[in-house]
Structures are given as C-alpha cells and as structure tokens.
Amino acid sequence: MANMTLKLLVWRQPGPTVPGRLVPYTADQISPDMSFLEMLDVVNEGLIRKGEEAIAFDSDCSEGICGTCSLVVIGIPHGPQRGTTVCQLHMRHFHDGETITIEPWRARAFPVVKDLVVNRSAFDRIIAAGGYVSVNVGGAPDGNTLPIGKKTADLAMDSAACIGCGACVAACKNASAHLFVGAKISHLALMPQGEVERYERAARMVAQMDAEGFGSCSNEGECEAVCPKEIPISNIARMIREYSKALSTHRKWQWKATTSE
Ligand code: SF4
Numbered sequence: 001m002a003n004m005t006l007k008l009l010v011w012r013q014p015g016p017t018v019p020g021r022l023v024p025y026t027a028d029q030i031s032p033d034m035s036f037l038e039m040l041d042v043v044n045e046g047l048i049r050k051g052e053e054a055i056a057f058d059s060d061c062s063e064g065i066c067g068t069c070s071l072v073v074i075g076i077p078h079g080p081q082r083g084t085t086v087c088q089l090h091m092r093h094f095h096d097g098e099t100i101t102i103e104p105w106r107a108r109a110f111p112v113v114k115d116l117v118v119n120r121s122a123f124d125r126i127i128a129a130g131g132y133v134s135v136n137v138g139g140a141p142d143g144n145t146l147p148i149g150k151k152t153a154d155l156a157m158d159s160a161a162c163i164g165c166g167a168c169v170a171a172c173k174n175a176s177a178h179l180f181v182g183a184k185i186s187h188l189a190l191m192p193q194g195e196v197e198r199y200e201r202a203a204r205m206v207a208q209m210d211a212e213g214f215g216s217c218s219n220e221g222e223c224e225a226v227c228p229k230e231i232p233i234s235n236i237a238r239m240i241r242e243y244s245k246a247l248s249t250h251r252k253w254q255w256k257a258t259t260s261e
C-alpha cells in the first residue's frame with residue numbers, strides 16, 4: 001500500500017480556561033503501517049521544523065494496556081476500529097485524501113489540560129475511594145489453595161481488563177462513568193479476596209463517582225461499543241446490584257465523598 005496524504009482537523013486549545021478550535025493540518029508521506037500516534041509524531045516533527053508549537057497528546061505504553069491515549073477520531077473515542085486503543089490503531093484503516101477530525105475526550109469531569117490532553121484524575125479518586133483490597137491476607141498462597149470456579153475467574157478477568165482509559169465516558173451522552181466503575185467494582189466483588197469490603201467498596205466508589213460530576217446511565221450501550229477492552233455492560237448491572245445491596249443492608253455505608261476537586 002502506497003504512502004498517504006491526509007487532511008487533519010485537530011483540536012488546539014492552549015489551556016483549560018482558553019477557548020479551543022479545530023485547526024487544519026496536512027499529514028504527508030504517511031505509511032499505512034504507522035500507528036495513529038506515529039502519524040501525529042510525523043505531523044509534530046513538521047510543526048517543530050517550521051517553528052510552530054507541537055500538538056499535545058497523551059500516550060505511554062503504545063500497547064493498549066496503560067489507558068493513557070485518549071483521542072476522539074472521526075467522532076469515535078479511540079477511532080473506528082472496534083476493540084482497539086488509538087495507540088494500536090493503524091493508518092491502513094484510513095484512505096488517501098481522507099479528512100480526519102481529532103478531538104479530546106469531552107466531559108466536565110475530564111477538563112482539557114491542553115490540545116488533546118485531558119485530566120482524568122477523577123478516575124484515580126474513584127479508585128482511591130475503594131478500588132482495592134486492604135484486608136491483610138498474608139503472603140501469596142499457592143495458586144490452588146483458594147479454588148475459584150473457571151466461570152467466576154473468567155468473569156473477574158473480563159472486568160479486570162479495564163485499562164481506565166475513559167472512552168466509555170467520552171462516548172456517553174451523559175458522560176457517565178458507570179462502565180468503568182462497574183468493571184472495577186465487579187472484578188473485586190467476584191473474587192473471594194474482595195468479599196470482606198464488598199459493600200463498603202460499592203458504596204464509596206459510587207458516591208465518589210457522583211461527586212466527580214459524571215452523569216447517570218441511560219442504558220444505551222455506547223460505552224460498551226467503544227470500549228477498547230470490550231467490557232460488557234453487564235458490569236453496570238452488577239454494580240447497581242452491589243450498590244443497592246450496600247444501601248439496603250448496610251445503611252451506614254451511605255458515604256458522602258469529600259475529596260472531589
Ligand atoms: S470500561 Fe473500557 S472504555 Fe471504560 S475506562 Fe475501562 S477500558 Fe476504557
């Protein structure tokens with residue numbers, strides 16, 4: 001496949017309190033084997049050569065595991081390739097001469113820092129509210145001393161695959177974080193290690209999610225459709241069951257989140 005020339009419309013915003021706009025650029029000599037982020041590197045090298053400011057965007061692992069890359073490509077969080085992070089999206093999925101819009105996640109709880117970079121520390125605060133096991137379980141036991149059924153282990157692993165990227169929030173018209181929080185609550189609720197703090201965890205994480213300003217879930221499934229790890233919305237149903245049980249049986253766990261910024 002020959003190299004391509006693409007027309008880009010990139011969101012440029014100098015800072016959180018300054019208005020942004022879509023700026024046109026041309027991406028020349030783009031190999032179909034490049035990743036989307038490598039294509040942006042080529043554009044940035046051209047901008048730097050001309051003495052212009054490079055486009056700011058986030059990335060770290062380039063392997064689809066860290067959840068840092070966060071671009072809305074042609075209106076779709078992580079772009080048009082299903083089950084793929086934008087760092088793993090290859091330019092062969094686009095065609096020569098195509099116009100590609102590139103925007104940041106858009107949600108009140110994820111304010112723009114600069115250009116395509118957003119602040120996702122709201123997710124960190126939700127995890128800090130309860131997304132862990134703090135009971136002392138001693139040293140690591142042999143793998144077969146705590147038998148866990150295959151079906152349960154597989155379900156927990158499916159939930160644990162969430163990389164915390166925030167695409168689910170960016171795709172949702174309500175900017176809901178239910179899929180992310182549902183996955184994090186589920187993977188611990190399903191395992192015996194998570195049992196002791198199970199309901200306290202659900203109450204605290206949901207309260208923090210609400211305090212951060214994420215919206216409610218209207219069950220339309222855009223989150224599942226764009227999730228690069230294809231986390232199913234059954235995690236949301238499990239989160240709601242866990243939360244309802246926390247409130248109905250343990251009223252003391254009606255936490256008020258206090259750490260929102
Ligand atoms: S549920 Fe999917 S889209 Fe949402 S944060 Fe986790 S990996 Fe990203």
Ligand code: FES
Pocket residue numbers: 058059060061062063064065066067068069085086087088163
């Ligand atoms: S850069 Fe790590 S998931 Fe994309």
